Amino acid sequence: MRVEVSGLSKSFGPVRAVSDLGFTVEPASITGFLGPNGAGKTTTLRMLLGLVRPDSGSATFDGVPYAALPRPLRTVGAVLETAFHPARTGRDHLRVYCRAAGLPVSRADEVLAQVGLADAGRRRAGGYSLGMRQRLALATALLGDPAVLVLDEPANGLDPEGIQWLRGFLRHLAHDQGRTVLVSSHLLSEVEQTVDRVVIVGGGRLVREGSMEDLRSGAEGAGSVLVRSPDAARLAELLRADGALVDLDGEGLTVTGLTTAEIGGRAFAAGVELHELRSRSSGLEEIYFQLTAGREQYAATAPAEETAR
Structure with missing residues (x-):
């Protein structure tokens, strides 16, 4: 029914x-x-x-x-x-x-x-x-x-x-x-x-x-790949040269435009060590907060930092 x-x-x-x-x-x-x-x-x-x-x-x-x-x-x-x-x-x-x-x-x-x-x-x-x-x-x-x-x-x-x-x-x-x-x-x-x-x-x-x-x-960040490497900066340059969009943060990269297999193959060919390589999959909680942000009836303010005594 x-x-x-x-x-x-x-x-x-x-x-x-x-x-x-x-x-x-x-x-x-x-x-x-x-x-x-x-x-x-x-x-x-x-x-x-x-x-x-x-x-x-x-x-x-x-x-x-x-x-x-x-x-x-x-x-x-x-x-x-x-x-x-x-x-x-x-x-x-x-x-x-x-x-x-x-x-x-x-x-x-x-x-x-x-x-x-x-x-x-x-x-x-x-x-x-x-x-x-x-x-x-x-x-x-x-x-x-x-x-x-x-x-x-x-x-x-x-x-x-x-x-x-x-x-x-x-x-x-x-x-x-x-x-x-x-x-x-x-x-x-x-x-x-x-x-x-x-x-x-x-x-x-x-x-x-x-x-x-x-x-x-349809979630924000869907289709991207998370990568972590001690040589992240060099890997970022290589992936950008292949046309990928790369957001670099320390040893972590968020890559859009290439699959995990393509990124892994590129890193292997260049001799770049990888510590993490996985597709980003948003959970319901993350998606929910993306979609309902600003729609709360009772929104609490963030706690203020305690003043030093």
Whole structure:
């Protein structure tokens, strides 16, 4: 099922939270939804789920808005926050949702097993850790066996083992079962290891949308080669003579216009010793900060140097 956001805008009084935002979330893939605090991510997700009415634009699931879905819980599973009655067991929490949605109560035990809470299902949710509450929220989203999952910060509170489990679980849902997964997160290193596509917003507007490969190829410095040599100055002259663009900094060179193989061959022929030779590959964190620079809602100033006493 394809999710499409088109021309979405929303203001709260004088504050423009989302402005003419558009992007798509493809089936059988995981899309990361990223942006600084105040970028409009939560407002967008709430409009997508019919919790906030947009001023203009639309958000649809295969062309149908959430409010018009005949069986929304069986189409879209969402986790925007974790809220449970502390005296109710995890199993009973899920059974309440089953009855409200007309689902068999047996689904409660099935989804508890899916998220690794089978042994904790009869414990009161008030005694759950934050990570366990996140798993219970995910179990709630899975009750209707939905084609689409919309998850806001699902890794918060999970330990490293839990984060690794979540990564594999989401990949299974998307890649093996063909579901559409939209994940909002600030854990950029984890997002990079999990998602297939990225949507980055800032100031309520779309900044960039595309696959991880698209982002890397369009990043500043993409396609360059990093070289380190004790004879860097001579190597720089040789590479410039071959038409390369070379930025020299001590023993390090950043080279554009030649491949690693071409640089290695040129250095070998000239008898230049190399200590490092690798293609530059920008990580998601570097790309993210390049794209969102100046779009932060709360930007801290650099700490001033302490005055000598």
